[in-house]
Amino acid sequence: MSDIESRIADTMLAKLRERDASLGPDDLGRPVADLDLDSLDLVELHQQLEQELQVKGDLRETAGFAFLDEFSTYFVKLASRG
């Protein structure tokens, strides 16, 4: 796991644990619908990843993600563009 991927995973896990402190890294692969996240949580996650990586994403794209993995792929790509 690269440094960027690790920071993304940490940010996502922190967001998950705001809702359920028992969740762990294995839960990052679960569908969003199975987690206790609402639509505003996903906006907050988007904003937190932007802040962590100092990039600007497009919420219209991330709003439709069904898996947290998709956030990781999307933001790794954004961060890699520099």
Add this chain to the structure above:
Amino acid sequence: MSAGIVDIATAKPGQIIDNDHFASIGLTDEWIRRRSGIASRSWLPEETPLAEVAAEACAPIVTRMEDPSSIGALVVVSTSVQQRVPGIAQKVAQLIGLGPSVLAFDMNAACCGFVYGLVTGLSLCEAGQARSVLVCSVEAMSRLVDRTDRQTAPIFADGSAAVLLQDRPEFAGFCQVAGCDGSQEALMRETGAGGIHLDGMQVYDRAVRRMSESAQYLFDHGPAPTVMVGHQANGRILDQVSAFAGHLGVPFVNRIENSGNTSSATIPLAFAEELDAGSLPAQGRLGAVAYGAGEAWGGVSVDYRVPAVAAF
């Protein structure tokens, strides 16, 4: 010439609607609180004229004035007034006993309306066009929403609040920032079928950014506010902007729990309720930031010195 807020009053004469009301559309108290921070809100009866509600908010201020004839302008801000012609400002002026020489007009900038009205009123004062200016926001958002819409029905609410502006030697000048982007009009708009369409995720994202940027501007220009009041749109938005205000080192008012989103009226209502609760000193510098349909956004910082005991 430097104008500021010298009095404030409110009116929330409607029926208290708690979250249990929305069980009929499948919403629970826990669901509503988590997504909005709202526990109850006030809804006006359908037959209550908004001009009367605005007058109820303005009347205590006029009563407390030594010289009400000094009121040279009345700005009535509303996005939910349903009568287009005539506007309601003239009726409000009559109801509170203002003379015929008052510049009385309506203003609509959706949830940003109070900030824009405040900037307008302060500008009239500082230009010497009026010795005193009343700015009153009045809303009956419950009449605009589809009460069966799970997204908007629990959020919006009704109420009114007014501030009196005057020029005082001890006041520093006001500072304002504002902007708009008509290309984002689809984010929040009335639907043809009755109701309000709200792109919740986009609005949440943009409201947090715009209000935080506006707050930062107010701190970078002019005297620093001693308290921040943001448009009470949604508790989650307030939490985010509050975290930003915390970074700026000032308290951020959150009174949404028992008020809901009264559109343009949220800022003066929240400010007045916080003053009434004794949580704020009777004088200081208010920083107000708002974001709303249009889209329109903005902020204003302004000195205030209000009566220690005001009839809220």
